[in-house]
Amino acid sequence: MNKEFTILLVDDSPASNALATIYIKKTKVCNNIVTVLNGYEALKYFKSNSVPNLTFVDINMPKMNGFDLLDELKKDNLLKNSRFCILSSSKDQDDLSRAKSYRDVQFMSKPINKNKLDNLFKDLKIKS
Secondary structure, eight states: OOTTEEEEEEEEEEEHHHHHHHHHHHTOOOOOEESSSSSSHHHHHHSSSOSSEEEEEOOOOOSSSSSHHHHHHHHHHHHGEEEEEEEEEEOOHHHHHHHHHHHHHEEEEEEEEEEHHHHHHHHTTTTO
């Protein structure tokens, strides 16, 4: 387990954040998991803390949605310093197309599970 590795979960659903935390811990990639409830809180986190190694972002959230967060991070040149995975239950084709337009941003459909995480970590070459 990499103690220096940090994962940021950005989702307005405390239940989704709790479930993701459980499955991430089962992968033994890290124990340092931070949760925030919207894109605005995530942007504040990025600007006042060390940049997380991996960020999971929901699309539909209040205050600032996931796409607006990614756009702000890109504008502030912070997008390149972390890896991102959009984690969403959206089936909207516009959302899926827009998600694919971000270079080097992964997409995972909800619900999250250990198998999906194992595959993502393998694709990103993240080891436990």
